[in-house]
Amino acid sequence: MIKPIRFAETADDLLKEMDFYGIEEALVYHFRQRDDSPIVGNKILLREIEGVHRLHGTLAILPPQTGELGSLEDLLELMRVKNIRAFRAFPSEHKYLMTKTALGPLYELMIERNIPLFISVNESCGGISGWYLIEKILSDAPELTLVVTEHGSWGHDRFFRPLIEKYENLYLDISRYELDGGISRFCADYGADRLLFGTGFPQWNPGGPILMLAQADITSKEREMIAAGNLLKMLGRVRL
Amino acid sequence: MISSDLIKEFLEKGRSDSCPVIDMHQHMGPFQGIYFPNPSPEDMIRTMDRCGVKMGVFCSHAALIDPEENVEMAKIIKRYPDKFRAYWCINPNYPERIEREISRFSKMEGFVGFKFLSDYHKYPITGSRYRPVLEYAEDHELLILMHTWGKSPYDSPALVEKLAEKYHRIKFLMGHSGYGEWEKSIQVARKYQNVYLELTAAYAVNGIIEWMVKEAGSEKILFGTDLPWFDPHYGIGCVLFSRITDEDRRNILYRNAERLLQPFL
Numbered sequence: 184m185i186k187p188i189r190f191a192e193t194a195d196d197l198l199k200e201m202d203f204y205g206i207e208e209a210l211v212y213h214f215r216q217r218d219d220s221p222i223v224g225n226k227i228l229l230r231e232i233e234g235v236h237r238l239h240g241t242l243a244i245l246p247p248q249t250g251e252l253g254s255l256e257d258l259l260e261l262m263r264v265k266n267i268r269a270f271r272a273f274p275s276e277h278k279y280l281m282t283k284t285a286l287g288p289l290y291e292l293m294i295e296r297n298i299p300l301f302i303s304v305n306e307s308c309g310g311i312s313g314w315y316l317i318e319k320i321l322s323d324a325p326e327l328t329l330v331v332t333e334h335g336s337w338g339h340d341r342f343f344r345p346l347i348e349k350y351e352n353l354y355l356d357i358s359r360y361e362l363d364g365g366i367s368r369f370c371a372d373y374g375a376d377r378l379l380f381g382t383g384f385p386q387w388n389p390g391g392p393i394l395m396l397a398q399a400d401i402t403s404k405e406r407e408m409i410a411a412g413n414l415l416k417m418l419g420r421v422r423l
Numbered sequence: 424m425i426s427s428d429l430i431k432e433f434l435e436k437g438r439s440d441s442c443p444v445i446d447m448h449q450h451m452g453p454f455q456g457i458y459f460p461n462p463s464p465e466d467m468i469r470t471m472d473r474c475g476v477k478m479g480v481f482c483s484h485a486a487l488i489d490p491e492e493n494v495e496m497a498k499i500i501k502r503y504p505d506k507f508r509a510y511w512c513i514n515p516n517y518p519e520r521i522e523r524e525i526s527r528f529s530k531m532e533g534f535v536g537f538k539f540l541s542d543y544h545k546y547p548i549t550g551s552r553y554r555p556v557l558e559y560a561e562d563h564e565l566l567i568l569m570h571t572w573g574k575s576p577y578d579s580p581a582l583v584e585k586l587a588e589k590y591h592r593i594k595f596l597m598g599h600s601g602y603g604e605w606e607k608s609i610q611v612a613r614k615y616q617n618v619y620l621e622l623t624a625a626y627a628v629n630g631i632i633e634w635m636v637k638e639a640g641s642e643k644i645l646f647g648t649d650l651p652w653f654d655p656h657y658g659i660g661c662v663l664f665s666r667i668t669d670e671d672r673r674n675i676l677y678r679n680a681e682r683l684l685q686p687f688l
Contacts, residue, residue, distance in 0.1 A: 187629060187630070188605075188628065188629060188630030188631060188634060189629050189630030189633075202424070203424065203425050203664075204424065204425075204664060205424035336624060336627065336652075336653065337456065337457060338456075338457035338458055338459070338652070340458040341457075341458050359627070361627070361652070361653040361654055361657045362457075362458075362459075362460070362652070362653070362654065363459070363460065363461050363470055363648075363650060363651050363652065363653060363654045363655070364459075364460030364461045364466075364470070364654070365460065365654070366654075367460075368460045384629065385629055386628075386629060387627050387628070387629055388626065388627055388628065388629045388630075388631075388632075388660075388661040388664065388665070389629075389664065390660035390661045390662070390663055390664025390665065391626070391627055391657040391658065391660045391661045392657070392660070393434075393660055393664065394433060394434065394656045394657070394659055394660025394663065394664075395654050395656045395657040395660060397434050397437075397656075398433075398434075398437040398473070398474070398656045399654075399656075400473070
């Protein structure tokens, strides 16, 4: 709920920002999806990106037991109609547990349909936070495609490398992976297919990950995979 | 995309022939809470060369913890005189050693001044144990790189202001630019000619560089990376992709640092 120094008010504003940085397409959520109820925020996002082909939306989730976002079938139908191919979880703000008891049916849907779930490593719930929460999610749903965002800038390799080795559907975004030599060493050890380009705009300056990726000591093919290929492949696998 | 010859050059080559970079905030060696792929002096030089960083001013992680490690930095500078200068770390938790530390510092070559890490040492920059160091630095017009953090009881920008009111010849480098307490940090840098905003970690905050340039001027901003922590390309990218002029970018990336380091080269 803290206003960023610089931000995009509308989808058009965001496209102008993306043009400034040379970013062609983006997977996005609206701040209201996090700071407001997902009932309100999801609608705002869908309205804002309607017909904007460069922006791909994500829907904020809630435990299905309250029925606030309709049934799982309703949710799936909405995703089909609006071509939404990813979920986001904000358990800190929306106050729910990321346990199998609370989210089991949603996890099953995501696994069955290959729908990725995005979550910031800064999220917490029920006294669990950070990478401990990520391990909890993955131990409950090992086949889930999970994308962890905003890790760093204090190096997190000691936290995430054991999880990367154990869970093959765990991905990381590089928006704050500032560690010198981090990306190249990660690619050498695990390959480039587990990293996704991200900026964290408007909170973070996109220029950082742009130049870092452009000049990382990796192959052109690996660079292309991180810049776009991996995400396009992930979204292409979704079956709505 | 934004049109800038500097951006084009860095994106294509990773460095610029006409715009070298000077990194005013480096460390060296392994550290407690983080895995570093590139912690040695040679690793750091490889990174610096890749990014067009012609010189770095560092304080080793070991020296942050143990005052006896300060002298080890002199060996690195002697080995790589064209690449490194260093800050001598003052740990106020060893007050009985401080006079001796100053004496040892005075006999060493390659040091540009001192490093205060007050948030970690849990002792305020305005505390009396630092006084002999500040007086020595004032007499010799040295640089002091301070870790500064917003609202910290040890090194907030308001505490930096108290020192700047008293010491006019020391060059105070606000490491991390008083992270989070931006308005106050910028105000202090604007008000005192000898206070500089240093960008390590701060550069990632979207819009902060434009704000600093507008309010404090690009002549008061220094580039730093905490290397071996952060890839210099990340910080350089943040500077390049800010809505400022190429002249501002050059001031931040090397010109201001060149001016400050001139007496120590």
